Amino acid sequence: MRVPHIYQPSAISLTTPVALDDDAAGHVGRVLRMQVGDKVSIFNGEGGEYLSEIIEVSKKNVVVKPLEFVDHDVESPLKIHLGQGISRGDKMDFTIQKSVELGITEITPIFSQRCGVKLSGDRLAKKHQQWQKIAIAAAEQSGRNVVPVVHPPIDIKEWLEQASDAIKLTLHPRAEHSIKTIQIPSEGVRFLVGPEGGFTDEEINIAKQQDFVDIRLGPRVLRTETAALTVLSALQLQFGDLAN
Missing domain, CATH: 2.40.240.20 (Hypothetical PUA domain-like; domain 1)
Structure with missing residues (x-):
C-alpha cells in the first residue's frame, strides 16, 4: 500500500x-x-x-x-507562473489541479473583460480558499513537497504590469510565433491564458506593451483548460522536467 x-x-x-x-x-x-x-x-x-x-x-x-x-525533490528546474483567465463551473478547478500535477510554480486567477465569472467579497474569498485547497490536494497526490501558490484573483491589467525578469508569453490562436521559437528561460516563464471568450484587442495590446510575446500551439483553437495544460507540457518538455 x-x-x-x-x-x-x-x-x-x-x-x-x-x-x-x-x-x-x-x-x-x-x-x-x-x-x-x-x-x-x-x-x-x-x-x-x-x-x-x-x-x-x-x-x-x-x-x-x-x-x-x-530529502526527496520532484520540483521542475523551470519556474512557471500561470495567469489564467477565470473559467466557469469546474473548469478552473480542473486547470489548477492539473497545472499543479504538471509542475506549475504559481497561479494567478485573472479577471478580464470577457470573463463570464462574477465574484466579489466573501464569495471571492471562499473561492480563492477552495482553489488553494485544490492545489494542496494535487501536490499531495502527485508527490510534490512544495505547494504552488494560488494568488488572490486580480484584474488582467494589474497582472500584466507586475515586474518580472521571466520570459512573458500570451497564448493566442492567431499569433505569429510558435512556442518552439522561445529561448531558454533562465529566469522562468510567465504565461497568460484567456477565459472561454478569449482576449479583447485592447487586452492583447496591453500585453504587448508589457513585453508579452504572442505564441500559438498549433492550427486548432483550444479550450481554455486545454490550452494552459498544453503550454505547461510543452514548456516542461522543452526546458523543464523532460528537457534532459
Missing part, C-alpha cells in the same frame, strides 16, 4: 509529535480510516518529507511522530 503523502502547514522535527491540522486529520482519520501504527509521509513545503507513524487517532484529531527525514 502506498504511504499517504500529507501536507502539514507547521514546523516539523524528528521524534517530536505533530497534531495534523483539521483537513489533514479528517483525510487520514475519516477518509482513509488509518490506525495507530500506520505510516504517513508529511511535508510542510520547506523541502523534503518526513516518514511518520500515527501515534494517536480520534474522530477529530490525528497525531503523528516523524521518524525519518527524506
Whole structure:
C-alpha cells in the first residue's frame, strides 16, 4: 500500500509529535480510516518529507511522530507562473489541479473583460480558499513537497504590469510565433491564458506593451483548460522536467 503523502502547514522535527491540522486529520482519520501504527509521509513545503507513524487517532484529531527525514525533490528546474483567465463551473478547478500535477510554480486567477465569472467579497474569498485547497490536494497526490501558490484573483491589467525578469508569453490562436521559437528561460516563464471568450484587442495590446510575446500551439483553437495544460507540457518538455 502506498504511504499517504500529507501536507502539514507547521514546523516539523524528528521524534517530536505533530497534531495534523483539521483537513489533514479528517483525510487520514475519516477518509482513509488509518490506525495507530500506520505510516504517513508529511511535508510542510520547506523541502523534503518526513516518514511518520500515527501515534494517536480520534474522530477529530490525528497525531503523528516523524521518524525519518527524506530529502526527496520532484520540483521542475523551470519556474512557471500561470495567469489564467477565470473559467466557469469546474473548469478552473480542473486547470489548477492539473497545472499543479504538471509542475506549475504559481497561479494567478485573472479577471478580464470577457470573463463570464462574477465574484466579489466573501464569495471571492471562499473561492480563492477552495482553489488553494485544490492545489494542496494535487501536490499531495502527485508527490510534490512544495505547494504552488494560488494568488488572490486580480484584474488582467494589474497582472500584466507586475515586474518580472521571466520570459512573458500570451497564448493566442492567431499569433505569429510558435512556442518552439522561445529561448531558454533562465529566469522562468510567465504565461497568460484567456477565459472561454478569449482576449479583447485592447487586452492583447496591453500585453504587448508589457513585453508579452504572442505564441500559438498549433492550427486548432483550444479550450481554455486545454490550452494552459498544453503550454505547461510543452514548456516542461522543452526546458523543464523532460528537457534532459
